[in-house]
Amino acid sequence: MTEKPRExxxxxLIVTPETQSEPMPGAAFEPAIVAFVCNWCTYTxxxxxxxxxxxxxxxxxxxxxxxxxxxxxxxxIKALLGGADAVLISGxxxxxxxxINGNYxxxxxxxxxxxxxPRFGIDSRRIKLTWVGASEGNEFAATVNRFTAxxxxxxxxxxxxxxxx
Numbered sequence: 518m519t520e521k522p523r524e525x526x527x528x529x530l531i532v533t534p535e536t537q538s539e540p541m542p543g544a545a546f547e548p549a550i551v552a553f554v555c556n557w558c559t560y561t562x563x564x565x566x567x568x569x570x571x572x573x574x575x576x577x578x579x580x581x582x583x584x585x586x587x588x589x590x591x592x593x594i595k596a597l598l599g600g601a602d603a604v605l606i607s608g609x610x611x612x613x614x615x616x617i618n619g620n621y622x623x624x625x626x627x628x629x630x631x632x633x634x635p636r637f638g639i640d641s642r643r644i645k646l647t648w649v650g651a652s653e654g655n656e657f658a659a660t661v662n663r664f665t666a667x668x669x670x671x672x673x674x675x676x677x678x679x680x681x682x
Contacts, residue, residue, distance in 0.1 A: 547576055548602035548603060548673070549576060549578070550578070550601060550664065551578050551580060551601040552577050552578065552579050552604070552606070552607060553580050553585065553593075555583075555609055558608060558609040558613070558649060559607040559608055562649045562650065562652070562653050563657050565651070566654035566657045567654075571658040572658065574665035576668075584616045584623075585606055585609075585620055586620065588623055590626055594630075597639060600676070601674075602668050602674045603644070604645075605660075605661070605664055607647045607649050608623060610650055624646060627646045630644065638678070640674075645664050
């Protein structure tokens with residue numbers, strides 16, 4: 518059996534109007550959440566949660582970053598316009614960043630982005646910034662489950678109705 522090239526595998530993750538299936542009538546909404554996570558803390562916590570078999574929502578797709586300070590607001594906007602219903606950004610606790618002040622940079626960027634997004638019709642509750650340490654697998658699982666429940670209450674995002682950015 519031959520394996521697909523990496524580019525084709527990545528294309529399967531992208532949701533477009535052509536590839537998005539219509540939900541079954543009466544089916545419950547299941548949000549698609551993109552999570553930009555720190556390699557050193559939150560990604561390790563996610564791994565711990567998974568290897569410990571903690572119950573967590575399967576709706577979250579992790580994007581491993583070396584530091585949350587590297588998360589450009591363009592990535593968040595692109596995720597939302599690309600079909601994600603919400604975006605989670607999670608990294609080291611303030612003061613514990615492996616890159617000294619990356620989490621402070623992320624906090625400033627997310628704060629500004631959350632002030633701007635409502636002007637474009639995007640509810641700022643669809644963006645969440647959290648701090649999860651490497652040994653906090655239980656906290657990661659709880660955060661994912663709470664955020665998924667919050668987004669289920671908000672319902673799907675309709676990016677087709679948003680003004681062009």
